Amino acid sequence: MSIVIRKKPKNPFPEIPDPFGYGQRAVDFIRSLKHPLSTRPDNAFPLDPWAEKIIRQIYGPRHPDGTRIVKTAVLLVPRGNRKTTLTGAITLLHAKGPERRPGAQLVSVAVDKKQAKGVFKEVAGMIDGDYAFAPNIGNSAKTVDEARGAKIRDYVSKIVFPGGIEYEALASDAGTAQGRTPSLIIADEIHAWLKRDPRELWGAMRAGAAKVANSLTVVTTTAGAGQENLAFDVIDYARKVARGEIHDPATLPILFETPRDADWKDEAVWHAANPGLKHGYPDLEGLRQMAREAEHKPAERSIFQRYHLNIWQDHSTAPFVDMADYDRGAEPFYLEDLAGEPCWLAVDLSSNRDLTVVVAAWRHPDHDDGYIVHPWFFCPKDNLQRKADLDGVPYPLWAEEGFIEPTPGNVVDFRAVEDTIRDLCERFEVREIAFDPHLARNMMNTLRDEGYPAIEMRQGWVTMAPAIKELERAIVAGRFQHGGHPVLRWNFDNIAVETDKAGNKAFHKGKSRDRIDGAVAAAMAVARAAAGEGSAPSIFDDPNVTAADLVW
Known part of the structure; x- marks a missing residue:
C-alpha cells in the first residue's frame, strides 16, 4: 500500500499580508x-x-x-x-x-x-x-x-x-x-x-x-x-x-472599470474589465453579439458600456454635452478676483417644485471666447428632506455646505432672490439682469423701478437656440469655467436635448423630477455676456419677431 503525501497548496498571492493565516x-x-x-x-x-x-x-x-x-x-x-x-x-x-x-x-x-x-x-x-x-x-x-x-x-x-x-x-x-x-x-x-x-x-x-x-x-x-x-x-x-x-x-x-476614452469594441478592453472572462463567464459570444448591435444603436451602446465595461454614464439619455467636457471647467476660482469685470446676470424663477437660480457670467480674462459662471440656488426650506427623497439628491447637505439657500416656507421666497440680486449688483459690475418674464414680471418691474438693468429674455426658440449654441461651443472648447459647483453640474447632467429640423437645440428635463433651471439660466447669462457690454439690442426690440417666435 502506497502513501500519498499531499502538499499544502502554495499561496499564489504572497504579496498579500497574512500574518495569522x-x-x-x-x-x-x-x-x-x-x-x-x-x-x-x-x-x-x-x-x-x-x-x-x-x-x-x-x-x-x-x-x-x-x-x-x-x-x-x-x-x-x-x-x-x-x-x-x-x-x-x-x-x-x-x-x-x-x-x-x-x-x-x-x-x-x-x-x-x-x-x-x-x-x-x-x-x-x-x-x-x-x-x-x-x-x-x-x-x-x-x-x-x-x-x-x-x-x-x-x-x-x-x-x-x-x-x-x-x-x-x-x-x-x-x-x-x-x-x-x-x-x-x-x-x-x-x-x-x-x-x-x-x-x-x-x-x-x-x-x-x-x-x-x-x-x-x-x-x-x-x-x-x-x-x-x-x-x-x-x-x-x-x-x-x-x-x-x-x-x-x-x-x-x-x-474593474474602463476609461471613457477606451475603445469599447476592443476585446482586450472587455477582458480587462471582466475578470471572469478568461474562466468562461460572462459569455464571450453573447458580448460580441451585444457589441455588434451597439455599434448601430446608441442606446444599446450606452447599456453595453455601463453594464459590461463599467463605464460610468451621464445622467441623461440624450445629453447636451459629454459631462467629461463639462468637468474640464471644474478648476476653482475666486469671485473676489472678478469684482471689477463686467458681469451679466440671468434669473430663472421657479414654480412650486423647481429650483430658483441666479447665474452670473463673466468674460474669461484669459480667453476672449470663454466664460466664467457662478450660480446662486434657492429652494423652499420646508420639507427639505422630503424634497431630497423626491429628487434623489442631497439638498440638506448642499444647504449645509452653502451650495443652495433654503428660504422659509414651502415655496421660494422671492424677496431673498431680489436681495441677492441687489447684493450682486453692489459687488460686481453688472451690465444686465436677464429674466424670462413668465414668473418674473413683478420682480423685474421692482428692480427696474429701483434703477437696476433688468431686461426680458423669454425662453423661446429664437432666443434660446443661439444661447444654447454658444454655451455648447464654450463647453466643448474647454472655455467654460464653473468651479465644479455640484448643483449646477446636476442640472447640466439632467438635460435632455431636443433638436429641430434646422439643427436648433432646446433643453428639456430627462425625467419629470429632474431639474435643469441652473443650466437654462447659465445659457441665458452666457448669451448676454456674448452680446457684449450690454449695448446689444434685445430680441424684443426686433420688429420682425412675433410673439409666436418666442414660445419654447
Whole structure:
C-alpha cells in the first residue's frame, strides 16, 4: 500500500499580508463549500484566482491584535462576473465559517424584493449543497434543519444558524434598517437602490455596523449614472483611495472599470474589465453579439458600456454635452478676483417644485471666447428632506455646505432672490439682469423701478437656440469655467436635448423630477455676456419677431 503525501497548496498571492493565516483559512473554508450550479467535481465552489485574491485581501491583513484591517470592500465589477455567488460565500464565512461570531447579524441589501430573494437563494442553495453532499450528517440528524445546520425561512428571506447568528436579505425600499447592528453588510447594486435618496438607508446600516467590533461592509455593484447619488460617492471615494489621494487602509478598492476614452469594441478592453472572462463567464459570444448591435444603436451602446465595461454614464439619455467636457471647467476660482469685470446676470424663477437660480457670467480674462459662471440656488426650506427623497439628491447637505439657500416656507421666497440680486449688483459690475418674464414680471418691474438693468429674455426658440449654441461651443472648447459647483453640474447632467429640423437645440428635463433651471439660466447669462457690454439690442426690440417666435 502506497502513501500519498499531499502538499499544502502554495499561496499564489504572497504579496498579500497574512500574518495569522486568516486569509488562507477563509480561502480553505470557501473552497469546502458546494454550489448547486458548479460544474466542478462534487459541485465544489468555483473560487477562481481573481475572486481568491479578493478574499485574501479582505481577510489576510490584520492588526497586531488579530483584528481585520479592512472594514469596507468596494467591488465594482460588470454584470455576469458572479459577484452574487462570491458575496454568498462571504456570508457563509461569517455564518458557518471561521469568521462567525455568536449572535451576529448578517444583512444583504439588494435593489428590490425580487433581487433580494436572488441573493438569499444563493446563500440557501450553498447550505443545501453542503447538506446534499453530506449524507452521513443527514442520516444522523433528526430534522432537515439539523442536517443543514441552519433554519432556512424562505418566506421571510431569513436564515438562522447555531449560536444565534441570523442572516436576512432585505430590499432597499423595505425601510427596516433602523435598529440593526449588523456585523456584515452586503450592499448589492447600490447604483439602483430604490429609495429616492438611499443615503438614509446607507447611513442607518453603517451606523449600526459601527457599534459592532470588527464589522465588515462589502459593496458590490456595476457602474451607475450621474454623480449626485450614493453610488458615485462610494465609488469615487474608493477611487481616491486607490490613487493614493486618501490614506485609508480600512477601505479596499477593487475596481474593474474602463476609461471613457477606451475603445469599447476592443476585446482586450472587455477582458480587462471582466475578470471572469478568461474562466468562461460572462459569455464571450453573447458580448460580441451585444457589441455588434451597439455599434448601430446608441442606446444599446450606452447599456453595453455601463453594464459590461463599467463605464460610468451621464445622467441623461440624450445629453447636451459629454459631462467629461463639462468637468474640464471644474478648476476653482475666486469671485473676489472678478469684482471689477463686467458681469451679466440671468434669473430663472421657479414654480412650486423647481429650483430658483441666479447665474452670473463673466468674460474669461484669459480667453476672449470663454466664460466664467457662478450660480446662486434657492429652494423652499420646508420639507427639505422630503424634497431630497423626491429628487434623489442631497439638498440638506448642499444647504449645509452653502451650495443652495433654503428660504422659509414651502415655496421660494422671492424677496431673498431680489436681495441677492441687489447684493450682486453692489459687488460686481453688472451690465444686465436677464429674466424670462413668465414668473418674473413683478420682480423685474421692482428692480427696474429701483434703477437696476433688468431686461426680458423669454425662453423661446429664437432666443434660446443661439444661447444654447454658444454655451455648447464654450463647453466643448474647454472655455467654460464653473468651479465644479455640484448643483449646477446636476442640472447640466439632467438635460435632455431636443433638436429641430434646422439643427436648433432646446433643453428639456430627462425625467419629470429632474431639474435643469441652473443650466437654462447659465445659457441665458452666457448669451448676454456674448452680446457684449450690454449695448446689444434685445430680441424684443426686433420688429420682425412675433410673439409666436418666442414660445419654447
